[in-house]
Amino acid sequence: MSPIAAPPAEAATYRRIIRRERHNSRSVAVSITLALVALGLAYVTVELVLGALELPALLVAPVDAVAVLNEPTVPVIAGSAVAVAIGLVLLIIALAPGRRARHEIPNTRMAVVVDDVVLAGALGRAGRVAASVPAQRVRTTVTARRALVSITPTSGIEVDAEATEAATSRVAAELAAKPPLTVSVSIAQSGVVGS
Amino acid sequence: MSSSNRFLNRLLLVVVGLALIGMGGWLLVAAYPQVLSVVPGLPETLPAVPETTVPVLWIAAVVTAVLAFLCLPWVFTRGRGRISYLLQEEGAAGSVSFDNAVASQLLDDALGTQPDVISVKVTSHRVRRRPALAIALTARNGSDLPRLLSAVTDAVEQLDAVVEQRIPVLLHVTSGVRASFAREQRVT
Numbered sequence: 001m002s003p004i005a006a007p008p009a010e011a012a013t014y015r016r017i018i019r020r021e022r023h024n025s026r027s028v029a030v031s032i033t034l035a036l037v038a039l040g041l042a043y044v045t046v047e048l049v050l051g052a053l054e055l056p057a058l059l060v061a062p063v064d065a066v067a068v069l070n071e072p073t074v075p076v077i078a079g080s081a082v083a084v085a086i087g088l089v090l091l092i093i094a095l096a097p098g099r100r101a102r103h104e105i106p107n108t109r110m111a112v113v114v115d116d117v118v119l120a121g122a123l124g125r126a127g128r129v130a131a132s133v134p135a136q137r138v139r140t141t142v143t144a145r146r147a148l149v150s151i152t153p154t155s156g157i158e159v160d161a162e163a164t165e166a167a168t169s170r171v172a173a174e175l176a177a178k179p180p181l182t183v184s185v186s187i188a189q190s191g192v193v194g195s
Numbered sequence: 196m197s198s199s200n201r202f203l204n205r206l207l208l209v210v211v212g213l214a215l216i217g218m219g220g221w222l223l224v225a226a227y228p229q230v231l232s233v234v235p236g237l238p239e240t241l242p243a244v245p246e247t248t249v250p251v252l253w254i255a256a257v258v259t260a261v262l263a264f265l266c267l268p269w270v271f272t273r274g275r276g277r278i279s280y281l282l283q284e285e286g287a288a289g290s291v292s293f294d295n296a297v298a299s300q301l302l303d304d305a306l307g308t309q310p311d312v313i314s315v316k317v318t319s320h321r322v323r324r325r326p327a328l329a330i331a332l333t334a335r336n337g338s339d340l341p342r343l344l345s346a347v348t349d350a351v352e353q354l355d356a357v358v359e360q361r362i363p364v365l366l367h368v369t370s371g372v373r374a375s376f377a378r379e380q381r382v383t
Binding site: 009010012013014016017018020021023025026027028029030031033034035037038039041042044045048049051052054062063066069070071072076077079080081082083084086087088089090091093094095102105107108109110111112113114115117118119121122124125128135171174175 | 196197199201204205206207208209211212213214215216217218219220221222223225226243244245246247249252253255256259260262263264266267269270273274322323325327334336337338339340341344347348351352355361363364365366367368369370
């Protein structure tokens with residue numbers, strides 16, 4: 001079976017897919033924000049129309065609202081502090097990088113994006129097999145650029161630190177995650193009894 | 196793998212955020228005009244908001260109504276771009292079309308026997324005006340990732356042979372709630 005040729009502009013498509021998969025879309029934040037904004041604006045519209053028709057207001061007539069704008073009352077001041085805080089949170093959501101805890105794994109056929117939890121599992125597994133300890137005694141954490149495999153040995157049985165390090169590094173090298181991971185192994189000073 | 200415009204998402208959050216800071220900030224300054232004297236050259240108090248008149252109320256009502264109305268389509272069009280077919284082509288010999296279910300079943304069959312796979316979900320999307328396939332794979336805790344990835348690559352190559360085309364594929368490996376409750380496989 002001869003490999004089927006790649007369609008044109010495949011590389012650009014993959015770059016786009018991976019970039020979008022590794023970053024948060026902020027769609028949830030936008031949807032919630034705009035739904036609330038729409039509700040708020042709808043309410044303001046109703047009050048404005050009632051005010052223009054000189055009908056009694058639902059809660060606050062526009063005339064009273066303008067008076068409060070010029071001389072804010074205590075609840076209004078508290079409310080505006082909250083509004084500023086929410087505004088700052090929205091700015092942070094909008095401008096932060098929004099990276100997800102995922103890594104890209106280079107592959108010949110497709111775009112591969114793996115959650116950091118899964119990477120941690122794969123590295124922990126390699127460490128566990130090399131150190132021959134049960135799975136509960138291996139704890140692996142993966143962040144954007146590092147992976148730390150912590151192993152608690154069984155009392156009286158020494159763990160081969162070098163072999164463990166070699167095994168985890170081999171898996172990390174095979175996966176070649178992007179951005180690259182620096183793997184380190186830490187073996188606890190005191191072991192525990194039992195399996 | 197939706198087609199939501201991410202730049203506009205960010206822009207909208209910035210606009211709403213700045214509007215909230217502006218309105219809240221105005222009220223705070225109105226309440227504590229002392230802060231204006233910190234920066235030299237500013238007036239001592241904020242200009243007073245003028246009394247409302249009926250035409251102003253009508254104009255303001257139209258503006259808020261239009262803005263409220265413009266918000267709604269945005270909320271309902273997030274996450275678009277999913278399609279039901281994997282391939283659709285018009286050729287000289289007629290048209291060929293593959294449903295998403297073709298890929299879904301083929302990959303399910305190929306990967307169902309893998310010990311590390313809990314579930315496979317296959318969806319088709321439109322990316323850069325062409326169909327693309329997204330495979331969401333839930334793996335067991337502590338799975339052998341290199342082996343798993345090569346199994347998926349093989350399965351996708353089988354699919355290539357069936358549809359006689361290379362469709363862009365995204366594989367996303369997760370470890371879902373089910374994976375974290377499931378027991379780890381001890382025998383490998």
